[in-house]
Amino acid sequence: xxxxxxxxxxxxxxxxxxxxxxxxxxxxxxxxxxxxxxxxxxxxxxxxxxxxxxxxxxxxxxxxxxxxxxxxxxxxxxxxxxxxxxxxxxxxxxxxxxxxxxxxxxxxxxxxxxxxxxxxxxxxxxxxxxxxxxxxxxxxxxxxxxxxxxxxxxxxxxxxxxxxxxxxxxxxxxxxxxxxxxxxxxxxxxxxxxxxxxxxxxxxxxxxxxxxxxxxxxxxxxxxxxxxxxxxxxxxxxxxxxxxxxxxxxxxxxxxxxxxxxxxxxxxxxxxxxxxxxxxxxxxxxxxxxxxxxxxxxxxxxxxxxxxxxxxxxxxxxxxxxxxxxx
Amino acid sequence: xxxxxxxxxxxxxxxxxxxxxxxxxxxxxxxxxxxxxxxxxxxxxxxxxxxxxxxxxxxxxxxxxxxxxxxxxxxxxxxxxxxxxxxxxxxxxxxxxxxxxxxxxxxxxxxxxxxxxxxxxxxxxxxxxxxxxxxxxxxxxxxxxxxxxxxxxxxxxxxxxxxxxxxxxxxxxxxxxxxxxxxxxxxxxxxxxxxxxxxxxxxxxxxxxxxxxxxxxxxxxxxxxxxxxxxxxxxxxxxxxxxxxxxxxxxxxxxxxxxxxxxxxxxxxxxxxxxxxxxxxxxxxxxxxxxxxxxxxxxxxxxxxxxxxxxxxxxxxxxxxxxx
Numbered sequence: 001x002x003x004x005x006x007x008x009x010x011x012x013x014x015x016x017x018x019x020x021x022x023x024x025x026x027x028x029x030x031x032x033x034x035x036x037x038x039x040x041x042x043x044x045x046x047x048x049x050x051x052x053x054x055x056x057x058x059x060x061x062x063x064x065x066x067x068x069x070x071x072x073x074x075x076x077x078x079x080x081x082x083x084x085x086x087x088x089x090x091x092x093x094x095x096x097x098x099x100x101x102x103x104x105x106x107x108x109x110x111x112x113x114x115x116x117x118x119x120x121x122x123x124x125x126x127x128x129x130x131x132x133x134x135x136x137x138x139x140x141x142x143x144x145x146x147x148x149x150x151x152x153x154x155x156x157x158x159x160x161x162x163x164x165x166x167x168x169x170x171x172x173x174x175x176x177x178x179x180x181x182x183x184x185x186x187x188x189x190x191x192x193x194x195x196x197x198x199x200x201x202x203x204x205x206x207x208x209x210x211x212x213x214x215x216x217x218x219x220x221x222x223x224x225x226x227x228x229x230x231x232x233x234x235x236x237x238x239x240x241x242x243x244x245x246x247x248x249x250x251x252x253x254x255x256x257x258x259x260x261x262x263x264x265x266x267x268x269x270x271x272x273x274x275x276x277x278x279x280x281x282x283x284x285x286x287x288x289x290x291x292x293x294x295x296x297x298x299x300x301x302x303x304x305x306x307x308x309x310x311x312x313x314x315x316x317x318x319x320x321x322x323x324x325x326x327x
Numbered sequence: 328x329x330x331x332x333x334x335x336x337x338x339x340x341x342x343x344x345x346x347x348x349x350x351x352x353x354x355x356x357x358x359x360x361x362x363x364x365x366x367x368x369x370x371x372x373x374x375x376x377x378x379x380x381x382x383x384x385x386x387x388x389x390x391x392x393x394x395x396x397x398x399x400x401x402x403x404x405x406x407x408x409x410x411x412x413x414x415x416x417x418x419x420x421x422x423x424x425x426x427x428x429x430x431x432x433x434x435x436x437x438x439x440x441x442x443x444x445x446x447x448x449x450x451x452x453x454x455x456x457x458x459x460x461x462x463x464x465x466x467x468x469x470x471x472x473x474x475x476x477x478x479x480x481x482x483x484x485x486x487x488x489x490x491x492x493x494x495x496x497x498x499x500x501x502x503x504x505x506x507x508x509x510x511x512x513x514x515x516x517x518x519x520x521x522x523x524x525x526x527x528x529x530x531x532x533x534x535x536x537x538x539x540x541x542x543x544x545x546x547x548x549x550x551x552x553x554x555x556x557x558x559x560x561x562x563x564x565x566x567x568x569x570x571x572x573x574x575x576x577x578x579x580x581x582x583x584x585x586x587x588x589x590x591x592x593x594x595x596x597x598x599x600x601x602x603x604x605x606x607x608x609x610x611x612x613x614x615x616x617x618x619x620x621x622x623x624x625x626x627x628x629x630x631x632x633x634x635x636x637x638x639x640x641x642x643x644x645x646x647x648x649x650x651x
Contacts, residue, residue, distance in 0.1 A: 055397065096428040106395055110420050116389020117396070117421065124394040127375060134393075146584035147416065150386025156383065161618065213645055311463050312427050314434040314489035318515050 001048040001209045003268055007279065009048075010040040010205065010261045011286040013064040016073060020063070020094075022079060024240070028298075029080055030178050033094045034061040038203075041260035042167050045208030046230075049216045055103040055134040056273035057114035060095045061167075062107030063236070065137050065175065069104045071097065072288055075297030083300025085131045090303035091311065103132075111172070112145030119155040122162035122225075130136060133219045135212070143186060152225065156193040159224035161213040166227070166267035167202060169234045174246040182325025190227035202230030203260040206267075208256050232260070249287055329362045329433060331501040333420035333475035334440070337482040337511060338365070338402060342372050345400060348486060349376040351387050352404030361406040362442060362501050384413035392422050395437040400486060405454045408441035408495055411461075422491040423466030434489040438482070442498040443584055444535055444635055445623045454623035454630075456586035458533070462563040462595070464651050468492040468516055469563040473537035475505035478561055497535045512594075518565035521573065525555035527648050531572040532556060532583040533595055536550060540583055543640035552648050562592055570596065571605045578610035579647050585634045588617035602605055611651030616643045 017037045024031040036043075047056065047068035057214070060066035064077060071087070075115030079086025080094050087097050098106030105121060108114045120243055125132040142148045144164065155162050168186055170177055183189065190197025196218070200211045208230055215226035233255035244252070268274045328336070341348045345594035350372075355365040356379035369377035380387045384405055391401040403409055411418060433594050445454035462469045467489055468612065472478040478496065485492035523541050532540040539560045544554035555573050559566055574580045578598060595611045600606070618634040 008478050057393075058575070084431070087432070088428060091430050092428040096431040098432060100396065100429060101432040105433075106425070108421075113389075113416060113421055116386050116417060117393035118392020119386070120390030120401075121397045122393070123390055124397040126397045127394070128397075128398060147389060150381075150383035151389065153381050154383060154386050154390060220463055264539065311431050313468075314426050314431070316488050316490070316516070318487060318513075324508075 001045070001206070003273060004282070005262055006044050006048055006205050007191060007268065007287060008262060008282050009044045009068050011283055012073065012289065013040040014261060015065050015286050015290045016063060016076070016293070020078070020292055023045065023081070023294070030082070032239045033080070035236045036064040036234065038122065038255065038260070039167055039232045040064055040171060041205035041264070042165070042202045042208055043230055043231045045166055045205040046212045046224060048209050049212035050133065050135060053103060054132070055105050055132060057105050057118040057121070057134065057136050059137055059139055060107065060108040060111070060113060060148065061139065062097060062111050062137070063094070064103055066099065067109065069099070070102055071099050071104060071187050073293035075295040077296035078300045079254050081128050081300065082298040082303070084298055084303040085296070085300035087234070089307065089311070112138060112142040112147035114141065115151035116146050118162050119151045119160055120157060121161035125161050126158070131220050133163065133216050134231060136162060136164045138164065138166055138257065139172060140166060140168040140170070140177035140186060141175070142166070143189065144172065144180060152193045152227070156195045161219035162225045163212060163219055164227045165212065167232055168229050168231045169232050171238070171246065173238045173284045176246070180315045186202070186229040187227060189319060192321055193223050195227060197229070199228045199229040199231065202232030203258050205260060205264050328507040329473050329502055330475045330478050330496070330532060331362060331502050333479040333507060334364050334482060334496065335366055335368060337479040338368060339371065341483060341486045346399065347398065348402065349378065350402045351378040351380055351391065352402060353380055353382055353406055355379060355404050360404065362498060364501065365404065374475050375472045384410050385417055387401045388414040388417040388601045391439070392417055392425065392435055392438045394589045396425065397434050400436050402438045402440060405439060405441035407468040408443035408457055409452050411441055411457065417621050418467070418493070419464050419567045423464045424634070425488065427466055431522055437490070437491040438494060439486045439494060440482070442496045443569055444497040444499055445501045445630055446629065448625065448627060450475070451622035456534070456584070456618065458562055459586060459590065459592045460494055462592055465611050466491065467563065468561065470494045470516065470561050471534045472560065473534055473535070473558050476507050476511060477514070478565065479507070479511035481516070481560060483511055484514040484516050492516065495534070499535050514560070516561045517560070517564035519557055519559040519569045522556040522558045525552065525553040525577065526583060527553045527577060528555070528579040528642070528644055530554055530581045530583055530644065531559065531570055531593070533559065533562060533592065534585060536583045536585055537583055539635065539639055541635045543644060546637070547642050550645070551644065554644060566567040567599055571603050573599065573650070574600055575605040575608045580610055580613050581644055581647055581648060581649065582613070582615045583635050583640060584617050586618050587620045588615055589620050592615060611647050614643060614647055616640060
C-alpha cells in the first residue's frame with residue numbers, strides 16, 4: 001500500500017463527507033445520509049488490497065467504500081445532488097452509488113443486502129475462471145440478518161473468492177453490538193462457518209490493509225472466504241434523525257481522540273517518511289478536489305421523468321430486433 | 328413431452344448454447360429437483376453448472392443477482408413459489424431495482440423458476456399463486472406458462488432477456504404430456520395468444536386455468552356458446568392490445584385465475600379493460616372468477632372448491648352470455 005495514497009484517500013473520504021454534511025445543512029441536498037466520518041481507515045486499507053477487476057459490495061454508509069474503490073468524486077457528489085450527471089443519473093442517491101465498470105457493484109440500502117450479492121459475484125468469478133475477488137463491506141447490524149448467514153454458509157461451502165469485512169462501529173443504528181452479540185469478538189463467528197476470522201483495529205489503516213491482503217490472497221488462491229471484523233466508530237449519528245440518546249458524549253469524545261487520519265499522520269511523521277508540509281499539501285489538494293466535485297455536481301442537469309421511465313427495464317434484444325425490423 | 332421435460336429441455340438448450348447459463352437450487356442435482364424438473368441435468372452439465380445449494384432461498388437468489396451483475400445468466404430454482412417469501416428482499420429490493428437504481432450501468436439477467444398453484448394436497452404453505460405480488464413491482468417480468476411448449480419457449484425468451492424474470496410454473500402441469508413441436512418456437516415476453524377462437528365471450532385465463540377454460544369452452548360450444556380463450560402467457564409485461572381487441576369483438580369478458588380475487592392480477596386486467604376505449608363495446612359487466620379468499624386448505628374437497636374448476640367456468644360463462 002502506498003502510504004501517501006492511503007493518507008490521501010482517507011482525507012478524500014473525510015472531506016467528501018464533511019462537504020455532504022454542509023450541503024445537507026444548507027438545504028442543497030435532500031433525503032437522508034449516513035456519514036462514515038471516523039471510519040475512513042477501513043475502506044482505505046481494505047480497497048488498497050484489491051487489484052483492477054476485483055469487486056466490492058457496499059452498504060447504506062457507503063460513500064467511503066466507493067471513494068476508496070476509486071469512484072469519481074464529481075459523479076458521486078452529482079448523484080447526491082440528484083443530478084443527471086451522477087453515477088445513477090439521480091435515481092439512486094446516497095444509498096445506491098455504484099460504478100459497475102470498475103467492480104463497484106453498489107452500495108445497498110438494505111442491511112445485509114450485499115453479502116448474498118457478493119457471494120454471487122464470487123461464484124461468477126469462480127465459474128468464469130478468473131482470479132477476481134469480491135470484497136463485501138457490511139456493518140455489525142448485518143450479522144443479525146439471515147441473509148448474512150446464508151451468504152457465509154454458501155460462500156464457505158463452495159470456497160468462493162470473497163472477503164467479508166464487518167465494520168463494527170459499535171452500533172446497529174442504536175443497538176449496541178456488545179449487547180447484541182454474546183461473543184467477545186465478532187470474528188469468532190467465522191468458526192461456525194469453518195473459515196478464518198480475524199479482528200483488527202479498524203482505525204489503523206495499515207492493520208486493516210494487512211489483514212485484507214492475507215484474506216484476498218487466500219481467496220485468490222482458491223482457499224475460500226475470510227471474515228474480518230474491523231473495530232471502528234462513527235462520529236456522527238446513524239442518519240439525520242439520530243439524537244445520540246444511546247451513547248454518551250464521553251464515548252464519542254474518546255473515539256474522536258482516536259482519529260484514524262491523525263493517527264496515520266503521526267505514524268508517517270514519526271517514520272520520517274513525510275514532512276508536515278507534505279501532509280498539509282495533501283489536505284489542501286483534496287480540499288480543491290472536493291470543491292471541484294461540488295461544482296461538477298451543482299452544474300449538472302436535473303434528471304427527466306422521460307429518461308427515468310425508460311430506465312426501469314434494460315432493453316431486450318428481442319424487442320430491439322423487432323423495432324429494427326419495423327423500421 | 329411433459330411440461331417438466333420441456334422446462335428441462337429448454338434449460339439444456341440454454342446451457343449448451345451459452346456457457347454463462349447455470350442452474351442453482353435446492354436438490355436440483357442428484358435428487359433431480361423437488362418435482363423432478365432438473366432430473367439428469369447434473370450428469371449432462373456437471374455439478375458446477377447444476378448446483379445443489381443449501382436450503383437458503385434468500386442466499387441463492389441474492390447469489391443469482393451477484394452472478395447476473397458480473398456476466399453470468401443464472402437460473403435459480405425455488406422448490407415452491409411460496410418459498411419466494413424467504414427470498415423477497417433479493418427479488419423485490421435488489422433484483423428488480425438494481426438496473427434502475429444504478430442509472431442503467433448494469434443489468435440483472437436473472438431467471439427465477441418457481442412452481443405455484445394448488446391441487447396436490449400440499450396445503451396452505453405449498454400451494455399459493457402469488458403472481459400479483461411480483462407483477463406489482465416495477466423492474467420484474469412475470470411469466471406463467473400454461474403448456475409444455477410455452478414452458479420451453481418462454482424460459483428461453485426469459486434467458487435472452489436482460490432483466491430479472493420470474494417464471495411461475497404450475498406443479499399440476501409438470502407431469503402432463505403435451506404435443507410439442509421439434510423446436511421450441513421463438514417467443515417474446517409480453518406477447519399473449521388466442522388459445523381458442525370464439526365470438527360470444529372472451530375468457531382471459533392464466534396458468535392451469537387456461538386448459539380448464541378451453542375444456543369449458545368445448546362444453547359451452549355444445550350449448551351453442553362460442554368462447555374465445557386468451558392466454559396472456561406473460562402477465563408483466565401484459566399484452567393489452569390482444570385482450571382489448573378480443574373484448575371489442577365479443578363484448579363480454581370473464582377473467583379466470585387460481586389466486587384469490589381480492590387485489591389479484593385479474594383486477595388489473597378488469598381495470599385495464601374498463602379504462603380503455605373498448606369499454607363502450609361491452610354488453611355485460613366484466614366478471615372475475617377467481618380462487619376463494621382463503622389460504623389453500625388441505626382437504627381435497629375444500630381444496631378443489633377453493634379454486635375455479637371447469638364446471639365453475641361453464642356456469643359463469645353461461646350466465647354472462649345468457650343473462651346479458
